Amino acid sequence: xxxxxxxxxxxxxxxxxxxxxxxxxxxxxxxxxxxxxxxxxxxxxxxxxxxxxxxxxxxxxxxxxxxxxxxxxxxxxxxxxxxxxxxxxxxxxxxxxxxxxxxxxxxxxxxxxxxxxxxxxxxxxxxxxxxxxxxxxxxxxxxxxxxxxxxxxxxxxxxxxxxxxxxxxxxxxxxxxxxxxxxxxxxxxxxxxxxxxxxxxxxxxxxxxxxxxxxxxxxxxxxxxxxxxxxxxxxxxxxxxxxxxxxxxxxxxxxxxxxxxx
Amino acid sequence: xxxxxxxxxxxxxxxxxxxxxxxxxxxxxxxxxxxxxxxxxxxxxxxxxxxxxxxxxxxxxxxxxxxxxxxxxxxxxxxxxxxxxxxxxxxxxxxxxxxxxxxxxxxxxxxxxxxxxxxxxxxxxxxxxxxxxxxxxxxxxxxxxxxxxx
Numbered sequence: 255x256x257x258x259x260x261x262x263x264x265x266x267x268x269x270x271x272x273x274x275x276x277x278x279x280x281x282x283x284x285x286x287x288x289x290x291x292x293x294x295x296x297x298x299x300x301x302x303x304x305x306x307x308x309x310x311x312x313x314x315x316x317x318x319x320x321x322x323x324x325x326x327x328x329x330x331x332x333x334x335x336x337x338x339x340x341x342x343x344x345x346x347x348x349x350x351x352x353x354x355x356x357x358x359x360x361x362x363x364x365x366x367x368x369x370x371x372x373x374x375x376x377x378x379x380x381x382x383x384x385x386x387x388x389x390x391x392x393x394x395x396x397x398x399x400x401x402x403x404x405x406x407x408x409x410x411x412x413x414x415x416x417x418x419x420x421x422x423x424x425x426x427x428x429x430x431x432x433x434x435x436x437x438x439x440x441x442x443x444x445x446x447x448x449x450x451x452x453x454x455x456x457x458x459x460x461x462x463x464x465x466x467x468x469x470x471x472x473x474x475x476x477x478x479x480x481x482x483x484x485x486x487x488x489x490x491x492x493x494x495x496x497x498x499x500x501x502x503x504x505x506x507x508x509x510x511x512x513x514x515x516x
Numbered sequence: 517x518x519x520x521x522x523x524x525x526x527x528x529x530x531x532x533x534x535x536x537x538x539x540x541x542x543x544x545x546x547x548x549x550x551x552x553x554x555x556x557x558x559x560x561x562x563x564x565x566x567x568x569x570x571x572x573x574x575x576x577x578x579x580x581x582x583x584x585x586x587x588x589x590x591x592x593x594x595x596x597x598x599x600x601x602x603x604x605x606x607x608x609x610x611x612x613x614x615x616x617x618x619x620x621x622x623x624x625x626x627x628x629x630x631x632x633x634x635x636x637x638x639x640x641x642x643x644x645x646x647x648x649x650x651x652x653x654x655x656x657x658x659x660x661x662x663x664x665x666x
Contacts (some may be wrong), residue, residue: 293566326539403579404653408611433655465658482652501651
């Protein structure tokens with residue numbers, strides 16, 4: 255197993271060598287725009303690195319290394335691919351620590367992906383009122399997982415405000431779910447600074463439970479399999495999830511146009 | 517070989533290519549003996565791809581600073597604050613209104629420790645940190661550490 259892991263590492267080091275010049279220039283480029291341009295050109299590097307893992311999973315479906323590494327791709331593989339790799343692990347590996355972990359992660363991701371009924375959640379909102387997702391049945395709801403400290407999230411707020419202004423009277427609500435349980439002040443400041451006119455609740459993170467791997471019924475991110483921020487989930491008037499998006503704006507824009515502009 | 521390429525073809529079309537190539541950060545912990553009763557403890561974060569993590573001193577109102585805490589141990593004294601060794605990048609982020617201080621590729625947090633007696637003991641602690649790249653952030657998480665002094 256050590257050998258397998260080492261051969262995978264060697265292959266990935268080769269990929270890094272191939273892109274070394276570009277990776278180095280990325281690290282030293284301070285100008286944000288130039289930095290973003292280098293990153294765009296490095297897209298093949300990221301794809302190749304991921305692909306090395308996927309090829310390994312495909313070649314060694316029952317390897318312990320596959321079970322170990324699969325965890326790191328719950329955020330980038332589709333549900334179909336994850337289901338496929340998980341099923342090929344075999345019963346023994348599925349019962350292992352990593353196997354069970356992946357199974358749970360896949361279940362959470364499925365719960366937050368198109369085709370699933372959105373799990374209900376309840377929380378106290380930013381102005382002190384009880385809020386539950388079920389209150390909004392009959393409307394389209396966009397739940398926006400973000401945080402005051404997440405700059406890609408804050409960057410996306412102006413555009414979200416535009417969408418809200420366009421669609422709120424047509425039957426759409428936005429609920430911001432912020433990972434700011436550890437700092438309520440920062441949360442409130444960010445909502446005020448960015449001028450976000452929609453509903454706001456906190457994620458409900460309990461760090462002790464998280465670290466001891468205890469499930470937490472109040473943790474909204476857990477219900478929807480959230481690994482990175484921003485993640486936006488679109489729910490239809492019947493409570494079904496019909497879209498899941500990261501930082502990219504175009505896909506959500508197109509979806510909303512399809513729904514509301516006939 | 518053809519079969520493998522065919523399978524990969526299916527995976528390629530269904531897999532979503534993203535910038536999240538591999539685990540954003542890996543931590544390693546070690547200690548170096550300076551003399552009979554003095555050690556330096558190293559907490560090294562290796563950042564992959566375009567991920568970065570934050571200085572202990574990145575200001576309030578922006579990203580969550582890296583925080584290192586050590587459990588009390590009656591046999592140990594901490595000599596000074598935890599230093600940061602690495603190429604710190606600083607830039608004003610208008611979204612937060614603060615000067616964000618961060619590290620890409622690598623940073624080592626160094627803490628000098630003095631043993632009150634030349635005995636074997638263990639230093640326990642944890643580091644809480646978060647990582648971001650341009651497209652996304654991962655929420656703060658904690659790594660625990662345990663280092664033995666001989």
